[in-house]
Amino acid sequence: AWISGTAVAASTPMVKWRLASSFPKSLDAIWNAAPQLAQRVAQLTDGKFDIRPFAAGEIVPGLQVADAVQNATVEVGHTAGYYYVGKDAAFAFDTTLPFGLTSRQQNAWIYSGGGLQLMREFFKTYNMTSFPGGNTGTQMGGWWRKELKSLADLKGLKVRIPGFGGKIMAALGAVPQTIAGGDIYPSLEKGTIDAAEWVGPYDDEKLGFQKVAKFYYYPGFWEPSAMLSFYVNLDAWNKLPKSYQVAFELAAAEVNLTMQAAYDAKNPAALGRLLKSGAQLRIFPRDLLDAAYLEAEKLYAEECKSNPRFRKIFESWNRFRSDQTNWFRVAENAMATYIPRTK
Amino acid sequence: AWISGTAVAASTPMVKWRLASSFPKSLDAIWNAAPQLAQRVAQLTDGKFDIRPFAAGEIVPGLQVADAVQNATVEVGHTAGYYYVGKDAAFAFDTTLPFGLTSRQQNAWIYSGGGLQLMREFFKTYNMTSFPGGNTGTQMGGWWRKELKSLADLKGLKVRIPGFGGKIMAALGAVPQTIAGGDIYPSLEKGTIDAAEWVGPYDDEKLGFQKVAKFYYYPGFWEPSAMLSFYVNLDAWNKLPKSYQVAFELAAAEVNLTMQAAYDAKNPAALGRLLKSGAQLRIFPRDLLDAAYLEAEKLYAEECKSNPRFRKIFESWNRFRSDQTNWFRVAENAMATYIPRTK
Numbered sequence: 001a002w003i004s005g006t007a008v009a010a011s012t013p014m015v016k017w018r019l020a021s022s023f024p025k026s027l028d029a030i031w032n033a034a035p036q037l038a039q040r041v042a043q044l045t046d047g048k049f050d051i052r053p054f055a056a057g058e059i060v061p062g063l064q065v066a067d068a069v070q071n072a073t074v075e076v077g078h079t080a081g082y083y084y085v086g087k088d089a090a091f092a093f094d095t096t097l098p099f100g101l102t103s104r105q106q107n108a109w110i111y112s113g114g115g116l117q118l119m120r121e122f123f124k125t126y127n128m129t130s131f132p133g134g135n136t137g138t139q140m141g142g143w144w145r146k147e148l149k150s151l152a153d154l155k156g157l158k159v160r161i162p163g164f165g166g167k168i169m170a171a172l173g174a175v176p177q178t179i180a181g182g183d184i185y186p187s188l189e190k191g192t193i194d195a196a197e198w199v200g201p202y203d204d205e206k207l208g209f210q211k212v213a214k215f216y217y218y219p220g221f222w223e224p225s226a227m228l229s230f231y232v233n234l235d236a237w238n239k240l241p242k243s244y245q246v247a248f249e250l251a252a253a254e255v256n257l258t259m260q261a262a263y264d265a266k267n268p269a270a271l272g273r274l275l276k277s278g279a280q281l282r283i284f285p286r287d288l289l290d291a292a293y294l295e296a297e298k299l300y301a302e303e304c305k306s307n308p309r310f311r312k313i314f315e316s317w318n319r320f321r322s323d324q325t326n327w328f329r330v331a332e333n334a335m336a337t338y339i340p341r342t343k
Numbered sequence: 344a345w346i347s348g349t350a351v352a353a354s355t356p357m358v359k360w361r362l363a364s365s366f367p368k369s370l371d372a373i374w375n376a377a378p379q380l381a382q383r384v385a386q387l388t389d390g391k392f393d394i395r396p397f398a399a400g401e402i403v404p405g406l407q408v409a410d411a412v413q414n415a416t417v418e419v420g421h422t423a424g425y426y427y428v429g430k431d432a433a434f435a436f437d438t439t440l441p442f443g444l445t446s447r448q449q450n451a452w453i454y455s456g457g458g459l460q461l462m463r464e465f466f467k468t469y470n471m472t473s474f475p476g477g478n479t480g481t482q483m484g485g486w487w488r489k490e491l492k493s494l495a496d497l498k499g500l501k502v503r504i505p506g507f508g509g510k511i512m513a514a515l516g517a518v519p520q521t522i523a524g525g526d527i528y529p530s531l532e533k534g535t536i537d538a539a540e541w542v543g544p545y546d547d548e549k550l551g552f553q554k555v556a557k558f559y560y561y562p563g564f565w566e567p568s569a570m571l572s573f574y575v576n577l578d579a580w581n582k583l584p585k586s587y588q589v590a591f592e593l594a595a596a597e598v599n600l601t602m603q604a605a606y607d608a609k610n611p612a613a614l615g616r617l618l619k620s621g622a623q624l625r626i627f628p629r630d631l632l633d634a635a636y637l638e639a640e641k642l643y644a645e646e647c648k649s650n651p652r653f654r655k656i657f658e659s660w661n662r663f664r665s666d667q668t669n670w671f672r673v674a675e676n677a678m679a680t681y682i683p684r685t686k
Contacts, residue, residue, distance in 0.1 A: 011389060043589040044387055046354060102679055104447065104480075104607055111601050112608035137447075138674040200674065219678040246386040250593040257600040258454050264447055265455035268666035271673065283677055286684075293683040323611035328679060330614065331481040331543065334626055335562040336445055337676055340636040341629075 011241050012048050019053040019230075020069075022062035022079035024181075027203055029262050030228060031055065033134045033255045034078050037230065040251035041244075049244045051076065066091075066231055070126045075236040078133055080228055081119075082163050089303050090310045093317055094119050094130065096226045098164050098296040100317070103135045103225035103260055105324040110227070113320045118313050127234045131252035134228040134259030137267075141217035141284055142197030143188065143209040148217070151288040160184055160196035164299060165222030171295040172288070181207075188212045197222075201270035202263060210279040217282050221292055228259070354584055355391050362396040362573075363412075365405035365422035367524075370546055372605050373571060374398065376477045376598045377421050380573065383594035384587075392587045394419065409434075409574055413469045418579040421476055423571050424462075425506050432646050433653045436660055437462050437473065439569045441507050441639040443660070446478045446568035446603055448667040453570070456663045461656050470577045474595035477571040477602030480610075484560030484627055485540030486531065486552040491560070494631040503527055503539035507642060508565030514638040515631070524550075531555045540565075544613035545606060553622040560625050564635055571602070 021034045034053035041049050054074075056062030065077035066084050081094030093115070101109055109115035110132055123130050142161070148154065155173040159166075166176030177193050187193045189212040196213070197220060198204045210216065230252050237245070275281065284292075300318070304311040364377045377396035384392050397417075399405030408420035409427050424437030436458070444452055452458035453475055466473050485504070491497065498516040502509075509519030520536050530536045532555040539556070540563060541547045553559065573595050580588070618624065627635075643661075647654040 040589065040593060044586055044593070046586060099681075099683075102675070104603065107600065107604040108607035111604040138678045140674050201670075218674040219681070220674060221678065221681070224678045243387055243389060246383065250383060250387070250597050253600055254593050254596040257450065257596055260447065261450040261454040264451035264667065264670075265663075268670035271670055272666075281673065289681060290684050293681075320608075323615075324607065327544075327607075327611035327614060330624065331483050331561040331563060332445070333676075333680055335481045335564065335567045336671060337680060338442075338562070338564070338632060338636075340442075341633050 011243065012045065013241065015049045015240065015244060017049075017051045017075035017236065018059065019051050019076045019078060020059045020065045020074040021053060021055055022065045022077070022083060023056055024062075025055050026206065027199075029202060029259060029266065030134060030136075032262075033228060033230075033259055036255050036258070037078075037133070037248075037251045040254060041247050044247040044251070045244060049240075049247060053078075066126065066128070069128050069231045069233050072233050072235065075233050077231045078228060079231060080226065081130075082226075085163055088122075088309060089307055090122055090313055092164060093313045094227065094229055096223045097300075097317075098168055098222040098224075099293050100224050101321055101324065102328075103137050103227075105321070105328070106135065106225050106227050107132070107256070108324065109317065109320045114316055115320070118316055122309060122313065123231065124234065128231045129234055129237050131230040131232070131249060132227055132256040133230040133252050134255050136199055136223075136226045136263050137260060138200075138218075138225060139197070139220035139223040140200045140204065141220045142195055143204070143213035144195040144215040144217055144282075145188065145191065145213045146194065147215050147282065148285055148288065150285045151291050153285075154288060157194040158192070160187070160193050161222070163222070164296070165197070165220075167299060168222065168292050168295045171298075172291055185209065185212065199226075200263065200267055201274055202266040205270045205274055210274050210277055214278055214280050215282050216274065216279045217284055219284070221284070221289060227256075230255075354586065355388060356584065358392045358583065358587060360392075360394045360418035360579065361402065362394050362419045362421060363402045363408045363417040364396060364398055365408045365420070365426065366399055367405075368398050369549065370542075372545060372602060372609065373477060373479075375605075376571060376573075376602055379598050379601070380421075380476070380591075380594045383597060384590050387590040387594070388587060392583075392590060396421075409469065409471070412471050412574045412576050415576050415578065418576050420574045421571060422574060423569065424473075425569075428506055431465075431652060432650055433465055433656055435507060436656045437570065437572055439566045440643075440660075441511055441565040441567075442636055443567050444664055444667065445671075446480050446570075448664070448671070449478065449568050449570050450475070450599070451667065452660060452663045457659055458663075461659055465652060465656065466574065467577065471574045472577055472580055474573040474575070474592060475570055475599040476573040476595050477598050479542055479566075479569045479606050480603060481543075481561075481568060482540070482563035482566040483543045483547065484563045485538055486547070486556035487538040487558040487560055487625075488531065488534070488556045489537065490558050490625065491628055491631065493628045494634050496628075497631060500537040501535070503530070503536050504565070506565070507639070508540070508563075510642060511565065511635050511638045514641075515634055528552065528555065542569075543606065543610055544617055545609040548613045548617055553617050553620055557621055557623050558625050559617065559622045560627055562627070564627070564632060570599075573598075 038051040065079040381394040
């Protein structure tokens with residue numbers, strides 16, 4: 001009994017990690033990923049693998065989570081790769097790119113299309129490894145004070161939109177703005193900005209944008225889906241017993257699955273309430289979408305020229321995207337867009 | 344050390360289960376769910392929770408898996424609820440219904456819309472509990488020897504299609520046939536039947552239907568998605584330590600996520616090969632789809648009248664379906680169906 005007791009104890013050590021989230025607790029559908037992961041890992045290890053989640057700002061600011069993981073300030077972070085495109089544009093493939101993969105297509109690329117291996121190879125240079133950790137689905141195109149009749153109406157508008165989406169807006173004549181979440185509402189109200197994108201109905205509703213910018217545009221073509229990820233410091237990861245590694249991996253997979261389910265379940269009612277309180281749904285003008293698509297392709301071509309890390313991942317991703325688009329146009333889209341003519 | 348050794352041993356007993364799958368190993372994308380679940384559960388418990396998977400027919404025939412779980416012939420089965428609509432039509436909600444939920448919508452209903460609770464309440468009367476265990480996505484509408492120009496062309500055709508789909512085909516004038524997988528090819532070749540539905544490109548390709556029935560129709564409106572499930576005998580489940588229950592639950596969640604990803608990743612290339620070898624893609628005629636939709640609604644109304652178990656679940660499912668349809672028509676479908684006009 002003594003020998004078997006020792007053996008078991010050796011394979012189930014007490015491990016304490018800190019998790020830094022890039023998100024505030026008020027974004028509950030995303031924030032919940034962190035406590036859910038911690039709870040599942042604890043249940044699987046009789047509480048011996050103990051992960052303590054911290055919201056944005058409690059240990060490090062939300063946009064410095066990857067650095068904190070790389071530097072081992074925390075062992076794990078819950079964040080979105082595209083926050084770090086300033087370090088390297090290749091981070092974006094871990095979240096989304098304009099006119100890129102939907103939520104299901106991103107999962108297909110990541111789990112069965114070689115995407116996860118490519119991303120982990122890239123993250124290794126930051127002393128991190130990664131686990132998909134949730135998705136929002138296709139985001140909305142944000143809140144606009146004036147209606148857009150065509151691409152020309154975009155000229156000169158100040159739009160709160162970060163990353164690749166911002167670059168495309170700039171190429172199309174708008175002026176992208178970087179504004180933290182809490183400052184968006186007053187900026188829209190005063191007219192300091194003309195539009196702001198956030199997430200989708202469930203999250204947008206909490207900020208009340210419809211009161212100051214009633215046109216609610218779709219689709220958010222710069223985020224056909226948005227995958228969140230858990231980044232783990234490689235040294236901390238390599239020290240884990242195999243069973244703890246699998247516990248972490250499966251807990252993350254559950255988060256990846258159930259966050260999308262939660263968003264899909266919550267968005268319809270939130271959209272209904274927004275429409276009741278005055279929001280007006282609009283689809284982006286066709287010429288705006290087509291011009292944005294061309295600008296996105298240009299950005300990718302330019303980035304591929306100067307950045308071999310981006311190019312390597314892009315080649316896998318782009319081929320996969322093209323195959324997925326062709327396939328989804330068949331059974332899946334035909335079913336999803338079928339509207340019975342029965343009246 | 345002796346005391347701690349005993350304590351650990353008590354909470355991690357050796358448990359051996361047998362898993363009966365409804366599927367042959369040749370349907371590898373679905374069959375794989377069973378060994379994947381077994382491997383993950385073993386990794387999480389240092390091999391102490393040992394699940395041995397058996398293919399269809401090795402312990403019981405594929406269509407008797409639920410009975411085997413109920414009777415404790417095996418502790419767990421991997422199967423599709425709609426195989427058991429002969430016992431009770433309510434089983435179908437666990438897999439799919441005509442013009443029902445897509446894969447993402449099914450997950451949303453199951454995990455965040457009260458669906459899993461409703462299904463488990465129902466399965467309790469069969470001494471089972473359930474865990475979502477994979478999805479195929481929207482299926483294809485099968486292989487047809489002749490082109491369908493309109494609903495009228497369906498009259499008298501012998502179509503291999505089971506379940507609710509078969510009932511709808513009958514109402515539309517076709518003659519549904521029940522034929523086991525291995526007999527479909529010769530029946531199509533001889534012209535004993537005029538059409539047969541199976542799954543989608545990746546699985547269909549293996550059976551070579553395009554050689555004997557070249558028109559490949561979509562969408563398979565009777566299966567907008569098809570969720571597979573693990574059914575577990577309730578007595579066996581209740582005897583598990585909590586950490587083994589969580590291990591099983593998370594391993595099943597991973598299967599549910601990654602099977603859909605594998606199908607999405609594999610279907611495009613398979614469809615490409617099928618088209619090269621002579622398959623001709625066709626969408627079902629509009630009047631056929633609309634008539635089928637009406638028949639589906641009629642079937643549900645009739646079933647609700649006579650079956651209170653069906654009605655209870657239908658009310659949740661139908662409300663959810665309507666909300667999902669409205670929401671997916673906005674950002675998600677606009678993005679998924681966007682085709683750039685850039686030439």
